[in-house]
Amino acid sequence: MADTPPTTTDIPSNDTDLSPVGRFLRATEIDTRLLGMIGALMLIWFGFHFYGVIVNGQGFFLTPRNLWNLSVQTSSIGIMATGMVLVIITRNIDLSVGALVGVTAMVMGILQVEILPQYLGLGHGSIWIVTVIVGMTLGATIGAFHGWLIAYRGIPAFIVTLGGLLIWRGCAFLAAGGKTISPVDETFALLGGGPYGAIGSTGSWIVGLLACAGVLWMLYSGRQNRRRHDFRLRPMWAETFLGALGCGVILGSVLLVNAYPWPKGIIRQWAARNDIEVPAEGLFISHGFAIPVLILIVVGILMTILMTRTRFGRYVFAIGGNPEAAALAGINTRWMVLKIFALMGMLAGLAGVVASARLNSATNALGLLDELYVIAAAVIGGTSLAGGVGTIYGAILGALVMQSLQSGMVLIGFDTAIQQIVVGMVLVFAVYLDNLYRSKSK
Structure with missing residues (x-):
């Protein structure tokens, strides 16, 4: 009898000898060096923020204003x-x-x-x-x-x-x-x-939604290419996790940049130029993503x-x-x-x-x-x-x-x-x- 061609599978059986973390990393194919850099970044961010809390009674690092400026x-x-x-x-x-x-x-x-x-x-x-x-x-x-x-x-x-x-x-x-x-x-x-060198709240949501669509399309097309060439497929839970993680980071970034408002002085200048009356409680105009x-x-x-x-x-x-x-x-x-x-x-x-x-x-x-x-x-x-x-x-x-x-x-x-x-x-x-x-x- 002739050998049958191999079929694509989600996870090979020899992964059972790995630890749960090892199986997770193998299934999702997340770069361990990338995880290390993200861990170092989180350590820096939280370290500086809590240092401010301890010394000054208030942390200034993990705020929309500082993180927006940091991105620029x-x-x-x-x-x-x-x-x-x-x-x-x-x-x-x-x-x-x-x-x-x-x-x-x-x-x-x-x-x-x-x-x-x-x-x-x-x-x-x-x-x-x-x-x-x-x-x-x-x-x-x-x-x-x-x-x-x-x-x-x-x-x-x-x-x-x-x-x-x-x-x-x-x-x-x-x-x-x-x-x-x-x-x-x-x-x-x-x-x-x-x-003025930012795209505002609406523009940021448009960019964020387009980016999420791009992430999902990349995952879908990548899976189709793997199936077409008989490469190993990631399990669906891993694909779902990566899609949710990517979209979560993108939408979280949109919420963050939209949480940083224009300064009050800039709002007054903008309102005066456009003949807009600023209410007593003020206006909240989001920066959004910077250009x-x-x-x-x-x-x-x-x-x-x-x-x-x-x-x-x-x-x-x-x-x-x-x-x-x-x-x-x-x-x-x-x-x-x-x-x-x-x-x-x-x-x-x-x-x-x-x-x-x-x-x-x-x-x-x-x-x-x-x-x-x-x-x-x-x-x-x-x-x-x-x-x-x-x-x-x-x-x-x-x-x-x-x-x-x-x-x-x-x-x-x-x-x-x-x-x-x-x-x-x-x-x-x-x-x-x-x-x-x-x-x-x-």
Whole structure:
């Protein structure tokens, strides 16, 4: 009798020797490193909050206002961290990203404040569009130049980007003679957040419901693909749990951002401009999701698709796993490195857009030490400095961890020196954990 083809099953019988937690993790396929990062994030959040309760009698960390501001502060670092994942996976490093934020922000500031209004008119609707395109193009051009020096001239990435850190920081200073350029275009400033740089309650619910639909569609299409290729299926309870968890986090986020109202002064200004009478009890107008947070989410989705669904992403992991074997397999590794650094530069330009819009100005200090936080975010998020391993969502979560540490230390009154010491210790500890994890997984 001929053998019958195997059929898809939910859980193989040999899972009975695992613990209940092991069976749960195997059934849901949740990344244990992701759980570790979420646990560390919760520890940081609750730790800072209860420290405030003990010292001041009131916690300030786990409030809608602080968490909303935290999400905005994380945006620029998170955007760059998604690109740093690719750089580190291919066994390179980019120390110039903070300087790129500074120089692109300064060029964009000069462009929209001093140059474009002369030709287009003050407040013209296309000023912000031209500015964003120029900033991202400049970042991509500088990044491509770095990649060319690294890939085609054989200069180590550490040296090229360290030189770039100094060069572009100096160029940012010389561009405006050390002056601060402000205020930026009103529409451009919305890209940095604030009461007007958010989509409000209704827009947030629309985004949240669309995101929930996306989560459910991903689970459904993933299950169909597994069945089509005779891969093992997750049990239905695991699919249901993942869907409920994803939608719960999304809808919880919507409730959180909608719980943070506009300040009373902003409401009075808005009401006066629109001839609206403010009642005695006041008006409650929700911020909703900030625009820079939505930019980060879109970048994260696009970068995840790039890394997991395209040939480019497969080539990135192949180069990181074994550069020599990748070259022998026909991958143009030098051209890939140039494109990766160009992408990193473009994302740094986009981070410059968000950072300068948030400050409503371009300053010489913009992006200072951002390279430290970006690299730390990628490493904390599970990107291995040995190359070949990394995830986009991990880097974004790592950026949130880093920004939570910094924000919490500011709230409890730690000075800058202590903050830098803690960040440095966290970075070293993250690399140690990565080495430990890789040694145990061999």
